[in-house]
Amino acid sequence: MIEIYTDGAYNPVLEQGGWGAVVVEGGQKRVLSGAVNGTTSNRMEIMAALEGIASTPQGSEIVLYTDSQYLFGCMTKGWQRRANRDLWEQLDKVTGERKVQWQWIERDTHPLHKEAHNLATNLSKQVEKSAVAEELTHTDELGRPRMVDITRKPDTQREAVARGIVSMKATTLDLLKRGEIAKGDALVVAQLAGIMAAKQTPNLIPLCHPILIGEIKVELSLDEENSTVEIIATVRSTGKTGVEMEALTATTIAALTIYDMCKAVERGIKIENIRLIRKSGGKSGTIALE
Numbered sequence: 001m002i003e004i005y006t007d008g009a010y011n012p013v014l015e016q017g018g019w020g021a022v023v024v025e026g027g028q029k030r031v032l033s034g035a036v037n038g039t040t041s042n043r044m045e046i047m048a049a050l051e052g053i054a055s056t057p058q059g060s061e062i063v064l065y066t067d068s069q070y071l072f073g074c075m076t077k078g079w080q081r082r083a084n085r086d087l088w089e090q091l092d093k094v095t096g097e098r099k100v101q102w103q104w105i106e107r108d109t110h111p112l113h114k115e116a117h118n119l120a121t122n123l124s125k126q127v128e129k130s131a132v133a134e135e136l137t138h139t140d141e142l143g144r145p146r147m148v149d150i151t152r153k154p155d156t157q158r159e160a161v162a163r164g165i166v167s168m169k170a171t172t173l174d175l176l177k178r179g180e181i182a183k184g185d186a187l188v189v190a191q192l193a194g195i196m197a198a199k200q201t202p203n204l205i206p207l208c209h210p211i212l213i214g215e216i217k218v219e220l221s222l223d224e225e226n227s228t229v230e231i232i233a234t235v236r237s238t239g240k241t242g243v244e245m246e247a248l249t250a251t252t253i254a255a256l257t258i259y260d261m262c263k264a265v266e267r268g269i270k271i272e273n274i275r276l277i278r279k280s281g282g283k284s285g286t287i288a289l290e
Helices: 041-054 069-076 085-096 111-135 170-178 186-199 244-262
Strands: 002-011 016-025 028-037 061-066 099-104 156-167 213-223 228-239 270-280
Touching (some): 002 041, 016 041, 016 111, 028 041, 041 061, 041 069, 170 213, 170 228, 186 213, 228 244, 244 270
Parallel strands (some): 002 061, 061 099
Antiparallel strands (some): 002 016, 016 028, 156 270
């Protein structure tokens, strides 16, 4: 009896994935894997099973282990196959030439299935890295800095949202709330600083494209229970490249402004957890990171 452990992985950012299959035959282990551009998670699951089974002799008796409900349901429960018909046709052909038992398995409950999972996910990451190196590198073939060419990319509506936290003592937050910081209304100044900073992003970050920004919104809210100021910066544009850096820059400078205006009152103020929480537009579509 031949055992096959399969898994597929999918990169939603670049729409690229990988698959892995570990085949145990006659006490010997064989490893199969591959990376595919422009695919889906379900296609990678089918591909892993297809390649694993096809690598065995016709007439073989096989037990195939998968953690994919989609693959398992379509092969054993009669689930409808509305998509991926090309792969289903190939899989039906190779399974018809062998005796295949299908077993569903929880992820990471068997070391060989975990190995198949690692193969798939690592290949997916390698595809992503190679794509980034090829398409988004800031160096030319001689290693010299260059700005990425985006002239062939289509204009799309872009949005990015960044978030950051400034934590302080309750007494400092109370002064901030009442507008009694000696240097002035720190919240209003920080809001303005964030808006101005977003527009200056290409002057601050090397090789960052100048962007015609349509809207910048910097919102500050006080959390008295945790003694923090939350900063949310939203930047919108219609163009060829995203506005993530503008949103992150706005958040950072707004936080630094609060620190600068309040540091005479409290030296222990902390700026924390500045990060992108949402972006939309372009090839990758909408990504929520909260």
